[in-house]
Amino acid sequence: MSKKPGALTTSAASAKHLKRRRAADGRFRYYGLSAIVVALGALAVLAVTIGSQAMSAASYHVVSYEVTLDPAVIAPEGASRPEDISRNVDGFYSLVRDNLLNTFPEAGADRNSRREVSDFVTRLAVLPTARLVAGNPELIGSRISVTAPLNDDLDLYLKGIGVRERKIRAGAISSVEPAPEGAFQVSGAGAFNGLLAGLTVANEGRKDDAVQLDVLLTSGVSTGRLTEISADTAHLELLTGRVADFTESAPTARIIQSAESERTISNKQIAWTLALQDMGRIKRAPRWTLLTNSDSTYPELAGGLSAIVGSLLTMLVTALVAMPVGILAAVYLEEFAPRNRVTEFIEVNINNLAAVPSIVFGLLGAALFINFIGMPRSAPLVGGLVLALMTFPVVIIASRAALKSVPPSVRAGALAVGASQMQTVFHHVVPLAAPGILTGAILGMARALGETAPLLLIGMVAFVGDVPKSPMDESTVMPVLIFSWSNNAERAWEPLTAAMIVILLAFLLLMNGLVVFLRRKYERRW
Amino acid sequence: MDTTLGMSTAVDDNLTLPPATDTAAAPRIDCRNIKVFYGETEAIHDVSMAFPDRAVTALIGPSGCGKSTFLRCLNRMNDTIENCRVEGEILMDGENINDADVDPVLLRSRVGMVFQKPNPFPKSIYDNIAYGPRIHGLANGREDLDAIVEKSLRRAGLWDEVKDRLAAPGTGLSGGQQQRLCIARAIAVQPEVILMDEPCSALDPIATARIEELIDELRNRYCIVIVTHSMQQAARVSQRTAFFHLGNLVELGDTSQIFTNPREKRTEDYITGRFG
Ligand SMILES: Nc1ncnc2c1ncn2[C@@H]1O[C@H](COP(=O)(O)OP(=O)(O)OP(=O)(O)O)[C@@H](O)[C@H]1O
Ligand SMILES: [Mg+2]
Numbered sequence: 001m002s003k004k005p006g007a008l009t010t011s012a013a014s015a016k017h018l019k020r021r022r023a024a025d026g027r028f029r030y031y032g033l034s035a036i037v038v039a040l041g042a043l044a045v046l047a048v049t050i051g052s053q054a055m056s057a058a059s060y061h062v063v064s065y066e067v068t069l070d071p072a073v074i075a076p077e078g079a080s081r082p083e084d085i086s087r088n089v090d091g092f093y094s095l096v097r098d099n100l101l102n103t104f105p106e107a108g109a110d111r112n113s114r115r116e117v118s119d120f121v122t123r124l125a126v127l128p129t130a131r132l133v134a135g136n137p138e139l140i141g142s143r144i145s146v147t148a149p150l151n152d153d154l155d156l157y158l159k160g161i162g163v164r165e166r167k168i169r170a171g172a173i174s175s176v177e178p179a180p181e182g183a184f185q186v187s188g189a190g191a192f193n194g195l196l197a198g199l200t201v202a203n204e205g206r207k208d209d210a211v212q213l214d215v216l217l218t219s220g221v222s223t224g225r226l227t228e229i230s231a232d233t234a235h236l237e238l239l240t241g242r243v244a245d246f247t248e249s250a251p252t253a254r255i256i257q258s259a260e261s262e263r264t265i266s267n268k269q270i271a272w273t274l275a276l277q278d279m280g281r282i283k284r285a286p287r288w289t290l291l292t293n294s295d296s297t298y299p300e301l302a303g304g305l306s307a308i309v310g311s312l313l314t315m316l317v318t319a320l321v322a323m324p325v326g327i328l329a330a331v332y333l334e335e336f337a338p339r340n341r342v343t344e345f346i347e348v349n350i351n352n353l354a355a356v357p358s359i360v361f362g363l364l365g366a367a368l369f370i371n372f373i374g375m376p377r378s379a380p381l382v383g384g385l386v387l388a389l390m391t392f393p394v395v396i397i398a399s400r401a402a403l404k405s406v407p408p409s410v411r412a413g414a415l416a417v418g419a420s421q422m423q424t425v426f427h428h429v430v431p432l433a434a435p436g437i438l439t440g441a442i443l444g445m446a447r448a449l450g451e452t453a454p455l456l457l458i459g460m461v462a463f464v465g466d467v468p469k470s471p472m473d474e475s476t477v478m479p480v481l482i483f484s485w486s487n488n489a490e491r492a493w494e495p496l497t498a499a500m501i502v503i504l505l506a507f508l509l510l511m512n513g514l515v516v517f518l519r520r521k522y523e524r525r526w
Numbered sequence: 527m528d529t530t531l532g533m534s535t536a537v538d539d540n541l542t543l544p545p546a547t548d549t550a551a552a553p554r555i556d557c558r559n560i561k562v563f564y565g566e567t568e569a570i571h572d573v574s575m576a577f578p579d580r581a582v583t584a585l586i587g588p589s590g591c592g593k594s595t596f597l598r599c600l601n602r603m604n605d606t607i608e609n610c611r612v613e614g615e616i617l618m619d620g621e622n623i624n625d626a627d628v629d630p631v632l633l634r635s636r637v638g639m640v641f642q643k644p645n646p647f648p649k650s651i652y653d654n655i656a657y658g659p660r661i662h663g664l665a666n667g668r669e670d671l672d673a674i675v676e677k678s679l680r681r682a683g684l685w686d687e688v689k690d691r692l693a694a695p696g697t698g699l700s701g702g703q704q705q706r707l708c709i710a711r712a713i714a715v716q717p718e719v720i721l722m723d724e725p726c727s728a729l730d731p732i733a734t735a736r737i738e739e740l741i742d743e744l745r746n747r748y749c750i751v752i753v754t755h756s757m758q759q760a761a762r763v764s765q766r767t768a769f770f771h772l773g774n775l776v777e778l779g780d781t782s783q784i785f786t787n788p789r790e791k792r793t794e795d796y797i798t799g800r801f802g
Contacts, residue, residue: 410648412639414647415603415606417711418633418636418661419631
């Protein structure tokens with residue numbers, strides 16, 4: 001049977017047309033694909049940068065101290081009630097500082113060194129210890145081991161973020177000769193060949209040759225600073241520890257890539273840190289304080305608890321106001337209101353309201369709630385009300401869309417069996433629209449949770465060291481805390497900010513997860 | 527018989543009476559000078575007609591002639607339509623249902639309605655039927671409600687098919703079953719009148735035949751008004767037929783007369799398929 005050219009086989013003219021059409025199809029698919037790739041790429045970059053930053057803040061270094069809880073220091077005459085003890089920061093801090101001074105006797109020599117060693121732990125870091133002892137007075141007089149977070153700059157140094165350095169292993173040291181005034185020299189055949197080569201590399205491409213690079217040589221708990229070097233011999237100045245430690249050792253050299261004056265940590269502090277690490281007194285621990293501490297001016301003590309609680313209180317107020325108001329307004333407008341000029345006007349304005357920049361709501365909140373009604377500044381109550389104003393148009397719009405999507409036949413069916421309009425709406429329409437309504441409401445809340453601008457205007461940006469106990473207390477919220485932290489100059493705030501962002505994102509994911517869950521649960525039912 | 531079902535209406539008592547197809551008997555519904563407006567447009571022009579009790583009245587006519595609009599007047603479903611206005615008197619038991627002091631909700635419990643597309647509630651079969659009796663307080667307790675559900679499903683000829691899965695969703699039934707479920711739902715509130723707007727147009731011939739059978743049985747107890755596009759269906763199930771055209775009632779009479787011996791030219795043209 002011979003095949004006749006039919007409508008489905010291509011003639012020359014239609015082949016050309018077909019080719020063009022296929023090319024257009026292909027191009028479109030390619031554009032779409034590249035758009036998705038770009039979007040996913042941006043998302044991946046965001047996730048990686050924030051995630052890696054946050055990871056470094058997820059753990060931190062803590063130093064452990066063995067201290068004797070001397071009653072004369074921590075519970076002196078006339079101040080031995082638990083509340084006095086828990087407030088006796090100075091007493092506890094002196095124990096910790098004395099411990100450090102005992103460990104590093106050379107630090108007692110001059111004021112500067114004393115300050116440098118005290119910087120290892122901030123005063124307020126002993127507060128948990130003070131509270132522990134206040135709660136367990138039987139501990140007084142005994143010897144306990146406590147931990148406190150390491151100073152943030154040293155923490156960064158240990159994480160390899162703060163100060164750039166190159167580690168080079170030196171060869172075996174055969175002889176050590178002490179010299180006057182803490183100086184000494186160590187030698188071994190060809191022990192410093194590697195270090196010399198490293199120094200050449202490090203000095204290459206440096207503009208400022210005048211400043212000498214610091215090189216620290218460490219063996220065990222002892223560290224010396226290099227003053228002169230040859231292939232076999234190094235002249236050193238002892239920073240901490242004993243000269244004897246270098247005998248028969250293979251010390252580690254560290255070429256610090258920046259001058260001491262350009263760093264936030266001194267050579268001595270590095271030496272002490274290395275010593276503490278060698279003693280096993282510095283440990284890297286998960287940073288639960290990020291969730292259990294409130295804000296602090298010291299990065300190593302700062303946490304997001306007050307902001308998290310503030311956010312939850314604010315969201316509570318927002319939910320209690322925006323959800324009922326928004327949902328009832330939507331039900332009324334969609335199911336009961338007559339269609340006329342007034343409702344049309346209201347509709348248009350609700351849509352406009354949803355498009356108003358959020359900062360305007362902050363201005364409104366400041367003027368209305370704080371200045372006119374006289375509510376407290378910086379309170380979750382006001383923040384929640386402002387965010388509710390911002391959220392409820394979104395809730396109305398989403399709820400109306402959900403109500404609209406309920407088929408009219410359901411309403412007709414209910415009305416036809418003699419249900420009143422109220423019964424029709426609340427027995428049939430609203431339950432069917434509920435997943436959509438809840439989705440809209442939760443997404444609106446999620447938006448409010450991430451909102452910063454309006455809250456700045458009602459004073460929720462103030463530093464809050466205490467966890468708010470009620471919606472009337474002074475408070476801040478997560479996104480505002482992120483904003484404040486990102487404004488801090490110190491290097492250590494950067495990973496902390498990223499970690500806080502991750503916590504905020506976790507809350508948002510939780511809410512979106514709830515949306516998915518509700519949808520699945522209620523939409524699959526019939 | 528079941529006393530609870532007889533408490534608000536006389537349906538069960540009437541069971542003993544012979545089916546009334548006598549049009550001379552007092553009509554169940556008497557419409558006088560009905561005009562319906564959608565905004566400014568008049569969709570129904572001055573229609574007067576009566577619906578006898580215990581008989582099926584078919585409304586036929588070309589698409590857009592106002593059959594549904596007129597049907598909706600009878601249970602005031604037009605109230606729910608934006609800018610729809612009804613003029614004229616509709617008397618039920620001598621009472622004008624369009625009076626301001628008549629509660630449309632109560633009216634609808636006496637005048638049930640079945641729609642073109644089956645629209646069971648997205649609930650269980652049981653709840654579909656039980657919903658009406660529940661909101662009207664027709665049942666005293668669970669057993670009573672169970673009885674009403676069973677009775678309604680039996681009357682709608684659906685009981686044997688669903689009695690083992692009353693908890694299953696009503697929307698999971700076949701189209702014909704769903705429509706019978708809707709009929710059962712309508713009769714569960716003990717109406718006196720049942721309005722049906724093209725109840726079989728979404729169904730296959732077998733399901734249609736079942737519904738028609740059902741309508742024929744229900745005729746013994748209710749006043750039924752059915753809108754249909756199928757001449758055969760009108761001829762099969764109705765005793766009275768009204769032919770509408772362009773919002774006018776063209777001709778009303780006994781079905782046999784309309785189909786064998788129409789008085790109006792337009793009626794004849796329509797039923798012989800010359801337009802429509
Ligand atoms: N909600 C409404 N608003 C405005 N006009 C309407 C509305 N509903 C119906 N109409 C108009 O009223 C007239 C009668 O419509 P109706 O639905 O009663 O016709 P029908 O006879 O039921 O038609 P069909 O057989 O196609 O169902 C039509 O001209 C229609 O356009
Ligand atoms: Mg119709």
